Amino acid sequence: MSNNDIDVYGFVAKQDDGTIIVGFRGTDAVDLKDWILDLDFNPTKGPYGGCTGCEVHTGFYDGYLALSQQMFDAVNAYGGVNAPAIYVTGHR
Numbered sequence: 001m002s003n004n005d006i007d008v009y010g011f012v013a014k015q016d017d018g019t020i021i022v023g024f025r026g027t028d029a030v031d032l033k034d035w036i037l038d039l040d041f042n043p044t045k046g047p048y049g050g051c052t053g054c055e056v057h058t059g060f061y062d063g064y065l066a067l068s069q070q071m072f073d074a075v076n077a078y079g080g081v082n083a084p085a086i087y088v089t090g091h092r
Contacts, residue, residue: 009024012078018079019087020085044057
């Protein structure tokens, strides 16, 4: 999954046991778009059900929103909530 407008990338994979892995690429140290996204570090409140007062890094949240529909589509294609487990991680 990717969004070239703000230069964010990730992947969704399914293991042999049905577990789903969602990974988001971290900052590319030589990519100006990544640094601009990272510099938007003010916390924002998001629509987190059951989590009063929770906040997230605005740049990360913008990146997540840019990929969220692709991510949910891929997770659902692999079985979604019926998977034995879904792990979400960042990587660099």
